[in-house]
Ligand SMILES: Cc1cc2nc3c(=O)[nH]c(=O)nc-3n(C[C@H](O)[C@H](O)[C@H](O)COP(=O)(O)O)c2cc1C
């Protein structure tokens with residue numbers, strides 16, 4: 001009998017890591033990481049929408065070998081999961097983004113670095129240079145285009161494969177936890193992408209840190225002329241915008257609502273995924289983040305047409321728990337869970353995962369078999 005692996009005496013699943021990681025954080029940081037905007041409805045829905053789907057397992061398949069690997073941003077990765085960009089890993093643990101990157105490299109998965117990282121893009125990429133993984137640089141475009149371009153030039157120089165432009169934050173969401181806690185960054189936190197920040201000019205109206213409010217589709221076309229890096233759009237939730245993104249030349253889409261930190265009441269990402277997949281019709285890859293906490297969640301997102309999944313908070317809980325080692329525990333758990341679900345679903349490769357493996361539960365509690373998926377080019 002194959003027994004499940006034990007990782008750590010306290011951590012057996014991501015919920016354990018969330019509990020134990022949070023215990024180690026100061027309340028202000030814990031609330032900043034875990035919180036979202038307004039009533040947290042979108043944040044909650046991101047998770048609960050995974051429970052509206054049930055698995056339809058196929059049996060009597062030889063699952064002696066299960067290959068969880070896939071391709072993302074030109075790299076062969078261990079399984080279809082990577083790290084979404086999240087700001088301020090330095091608040092969780094001194095290992096900060098360097099530790100997250102080393103754990104990603106050890107597991108052989110990709111990572112997107114936040115432009116609000118506390119570790120430089122150069123150092124982050126160096127941690128994984130021998131692992132064959134891909135890094136992308138996230139950009140929250142600010143009003144000062146020179147600042148945006150300096151981040152892009154650094155990403156080019158340090159071997160990043162893509163810019164993930166966050167398109168869901170022209171205005172910052174209303175995060176009540178930050179108001180209640182009077183959130184403030186400790187003095188040891190610096191932002192190498194914004195080296196001129198000296199504390200309060202982050203919010204002082206300086207064009208080099210103020211988000212650009214007039215980004216429109218022509219910005220993507222212009223950006224494509226200025227860099228050879230792929231340009232991905234992070235924060236698409238509708239078929240309409242997916243079509244416009246393809247037309248504007250986007251190299252890929254991340255179906256995301258910023259982990260429920262921007263527009264509260266926005267659709268959950270799993271609910272938005274099918275319409276985006278359908279609109280894109282395989283012309284560019286479609287990825288997803290938000291609310292993924294288990295291997296079965298990754299399976300469900302893939303069955304609904306995502307090519308790859310990303311997680312944000314899990315890296316932060318891992319770091320808070322035990323630095324780089326905590327992040328590795330998280331990745332081992334998710335990889336093992338995903339492998340197990342694939343085996344028990346009768347899938348031996350990621351390409352075997354199909355919509356027919358799911359049934360969706362409607363409001364009246366009835367289950368409906370899912371039937372559609374559009375294949376995407378990787
Ligand atoms: C503390 C924190 C900081 C974040 N910072 C950024 C950021 O700088 N840029 C960005 O595009 N998204 C940011 N995000 C959103 C994540 O990239 C991602 O969309 C989200 O965390 C996914 O949801 P999950 O945490 O449920 O996995 C942040 C999320 C968290 C929790």
Ligand SMILES: CC(C)CC(=O)C(=O)O
Nearest residue numbers: 087116140169172258261
């Ligand atoms: C510096 C922050 C505004 C980064 C961010 O996007 C977030 O906290 O969600």
